[in-house]
Amino acid sequence: MDDLLPATEAAILRWHGIAAPNDAASRLTAELAPLIAAFAALRGTQGFEDEPASFEAALRATMDPAP
């Protein structure tokens, strides 16, 4: 994880053309490490057919049959 900050800042600059606006931005970027860990813990849970457009259908499917 030691290279997370420089690698991420370089990627943001390369992909978005934006440099860290202040020290706090660099600090918060370095703090993305726990997010990586959280996603790592969830690996294997994503289904092959999962796709974003299913959410509104899920809202309706989860409705109370007699609200």
Place this chain on the structure above:
Amino acid sequence: MTDLAALSLAEAASALRAGTTTSRKLLDACRANRARANPEVNAVIWTDDAGAEAAAEAADRAPAPGGPLHGIPLAHKDMFYMAGRACSCGSAIRRDFVPDVTATAIARLGAAGAYVWGGLNMAEFALNPTGHNRHFGDCRNPWNPDFITGGSSSGSGASVAARFNYAALGSDTGGSIRLPASACGVTGIKPTQTRVSRFGAMPLSFSCDNVGPLARTARDCAILLRAIAGHDPKDPTSADLPVPDYEAALTGDPRGVRIGLAETYFLDGADAAVVAAVEAALAVLAGRGAIVTRIKLPLMDAVAAYGGIVSRVEASTIHARWLRERPGDYATHLSARLYAGLGIPAPYYIEALGRRGPILRQFGAEVFGQVDLVATPTIRTVLPTRAATDMDSGPPGTETRFMAVSANTRPFNYLGLPAISLPCGFDPNGLPIGLQLAARPFAEARLLAAADAYQRDTDWHARLPPVTAP
């Protein structure tokens, strides 16, 4: 304190219909309280006194009421567009932005008879849960100005609590209606995702933005939600489902309603005073016949991880141009948070969105098979001070306290579920505590009914903050 301004919205509307008051008197009462309280709470960004007076007098001249909100003066979070009127979004960047459209929620309230007297303070671009604002000054809690109002709809919560606004629209992407409702001691409901049109409301997160009311009571919220909910052709994401008569659902009878106090996640690190207030509130509902249990919630690790990035990535994307061109015009912490969001990889974002539907289905089946409502504290800790949560100048640990404020509200944005916050007590510092209830999609009537039943037996929502003292 002026008595007319202390009425609930429902009471004010009823008085107007009965002819026992006038819109102009209501407006003047709110204005008198505003003059007294706003210097302390800083809830207002702009006012249109002349326009409001004209609207009030037109309402009073009308031969018959024009709708359920006929003659009600309101002010809203300054991010709901009104054609031709500057809308700051709580920011320096949009301070002079003049939209050419009117938000559907504003238009629908107008069609119901309400008019607008002002625009309310808010977190910059609706992007903090505390109510800090570098550009317009922090909004301050009516119960104690040293404490946060909650955000981002800070002025909405504070103005309603301080009795110079009967109700206000807010937006809720991670808790921005429920947090100020909780912190200021008022009632606020985040509707189901897609229930209310977002057209003409400042965008923050395509997936998680919601529009809803903050008001003095659940009944007031019911009246307002009915006015603004429903499909809008201008917002193709809005649900094409009938809008119930929410007020008719307020029977005061929660017998048989199953309420589960969430044991998983939502009580982690919670303060004892907050938990005690929530448990006492549930006991009140049990006294009316609700069936109160405790429930373990599934998938909360996934909800927390995925829910933590969807709105963050979307907000960073929306703000990328200004981050590139005008980074110094944001508060330091805001540009920092937006910048860091750009570092989250697209596959993470897509995974979070792709899992959203399946997670909701599983959560719904497992949870709502056992209970009708999930209960949690709205904010799991006692309310923090503004100083302790000021991300630009706070002491060590500030970010932890800052993020903890919205820990209990964000999950319901990811899940898209409706959730309401209502006052249920005070913490040892004398600041309000909120009870959060969440329900199945589109079951807002059940939430409002439970909240109304609770408010029939309690007076937390009717208590007046010190700032209202004459």
